[in-house]
Amino acid sequence: MKKLLALVLALVMMMGATAAFAEDLVLTIGHIGPQTGPAAVYGLATYRGAQIAADEITAADNGITVVLLNEDDAHDAEKAITAYNTEMDKGAQMIVGTTTTAPCIAVGAKAFEERVFMLTPSASSTDVTADKDNVYQLCFTDPNQGSASAAVINERKLGTKIAVIYNNADAYSTGIYQTFVEKAAELQMEIVSTTTFTDETTDYSVQVAAAKDAGADLVFLPIYYTPASQILIAANTIGYAPVFFGVDGMDGILTLEGFDTSLAEGVMLLTPFVADAKDDATVNFVTKYNDLYGETPNQFAADAYDCVYALVAAAQLAGVTSDAAAEDVCDPMIAAFQQLQITGLTGAMTWSANGEVDKVPTAMVIRNGVYVGLDN
């Protein structure tokens, strides 16, 4: 009898111990992004943003520890696959990444086969999530930005005659352009000039002159900030000053070395995150980032920060345990993301069944060298 009692007691204690372990969650997340090469600025930002979130969650002492693994993919699809394999070998349960689109498509396909859950902070092409139920996006998709821009321009009557200058050698730019045009046609907006350039273009005088000659009072620039700076300079040379309206790629123009930021005065853009916002969460994040890395975080860092919080919240909903294998976590995580509602630095978010995020873009304008809300 005593023996039996001892056995039962031992069993009870063991179960208690397991239960106690289950409460303490150690979540292993792998980050992949370019930290060398021409796209390094984006991968470093997502890694740093994710690390700050991981440290915050662990330090909060809620019984959750986030272990963040990190690998560099140099914005290269093959290197990204190697990075992914390395992290899976080290015991990653899910992936935050990859930062850029082309590697994300490659890693997404492999992760789909192996059933590993991925949440990308910034790969914005629709190809990233297409036909893969395990890949989720936290950034806007490219089409979303185009139609949202057209809607904002129309709603607020920012311009009546619109010119578009876009990069027809770039999937990001072309994707936004196409949905912009569709939405503009639907809203019966007048597009008076459409011109293109490529990554190799040196001279933008033709594009700017075409917009000016067509009498455009608003120029839509669904492009990155580097060519945008050249377009602003070219417009200034010929004394052309319409409203310039950009998308999230415009973010970075104020920190471009040597650029006369007075040329960017009045430039409008749609972006989910503004480092100058005054809410506590943003101020806290920006201060920490500045202290640690000596610079102001961009939207990529903010997106990655939100990613880690979203993954932890979903993991709790899905009942993920510390020792669960990645392939066992995947389906519960997908189900959890369908229910998840979370508010982060980049706004309130929910996810659709195809993995795209639903959040509201904010229209911003550059005044006195800083972004302020269009309503301020």
Next chain:
Amino acid sequence: MAFLSNLVNGISLGSIYAMIALGYTMVYGIAKMLNFAHGDVIMVGAYLAFCAAQYWGMPPLVALLIAMVACTVLGMTIEKLAYAPLRQATSLAVLITAIGMSYLLQNTALLIWGANPKVFPDLIGLDSLQLFGGELVIKGATLVTIAANIVIMVVLTLFINRTRMGKAMRCVSEDRGAAELMGINVNRTISATFAIGSCLAAVAGFLLCSSYPMLQPTTGSMPGIKAFTAAVFGGIGSIPGAMIGGILLGVIEILGKAYVSTELGDAIVFAVLIIVLLVRPTGLLGKVQREKV
């Protein structure tokens, strides 16, 4: 007026191509090799001028001089280390080496100056010329580039035709073996050619970035290729040919973009090149060389 404005923009772009093409054509004409790293020496020159003016606080002219001296040394070093050992090798080996050198320079620049682009400051400081009540704007940098082109073209032509070194260069260009037999130091002559070509590259980098102020490790590559096209267009090896080819190429590119399609601008440029080469295989001002059988 829109046409005139486009024409001016075309000449502005073309004068930059012409400046770069002068360097290509010098080296090709004398050393008989395509120095594909030329565009990247331009980029290095632009970065050095940027650093001198922006970080070390030098006046623009001193910044330009620093870039010129540094690029001359760089060009001679590249020639000594990479091209001179291949003097007897096939031209294909030299070509591949030049492409390798181009990547080496680009990636070194990436290491030193980083991937983030920089906007080149306005070092020329000459106000734009406003004509017809502001309808036609000519950038100060354009005026300086055109003037610099003419001066350099004249000086180079005089140098080649009137000096001892120039004579030696013409000899090496005509027949390297015979020149050597006549007691001309071929290695020194080719080295001097590279020195001049690289010095011109620094000036071209300075002017390129003054007109189109975007500086990144790949800044020199596309203008370099276009300028090479311009040199072939004008007749490679001919100094006035490079000048004319460059300006024509710039004008065709801009007018093509303005009146046909911005998407087809570059296609038009290269289509014109193909047509010119079909009609005149040696380019506009190229010398026809008769082969004696």
